Amino acid sequence: MIKSELIQRIADENPHLFQRDVERIVSTIFDEIAGALSRGDRVELRGFGAFSVKSRDARMGRNPRTGEAVHVPEKRVPFFKTGKELRERLNGGRAGDEDEDDDEM
């Protein structure tokens, strides 16, 4: 499913809304999440999952073609942890029984 199909599915369920409003709704949601992450904030959506940002330290990497050492600067990467309810749904309703240290996401 791509974004336009998601928009279509939501639009089909909400015939009273203009298509362009549904587009804005969906875009706003992802834009809010991206904005939060770029500020270093977390986004917790219970039952679905949590988005956070992890820092990766600067390191010396190597150009695999030339073998030359290159400095890789520190960077931040977005990370998603699946929520408990969604994880169970993916597994046909069974609880995934390891990895239970999560905060009831």
Place this chain on the structure above:
Amino acid sequence: MAGKTLTRSDLSEGVYREVGLSRNESAELVESVLRHISGALAQGETVKISSFGTFQARDKGRRIGRNPKTGEEVPIEPRRVLVFRPSHILKDRINAAGES
């Protein structure tokens, strides 16, 4: 870097502000978007949101794990996990903001 935590209500507030529906309806639509994404993933569909990222279910085989506390070997049964691959646009956006 310990920032705030956003929740559904922040997302609904954004929708309310941007689109001008009622707060109630904004909240329902946020829920509906999450429900459709979860539903598609539960059906085994990959969900690709351009300029944000891709959510994909992956099947993991059975393997032997270890209880880190007791050292005891325990089998980890085959299971399906969700992987999120952020788009380049999202990664760039997060790093552009962090250059301080």
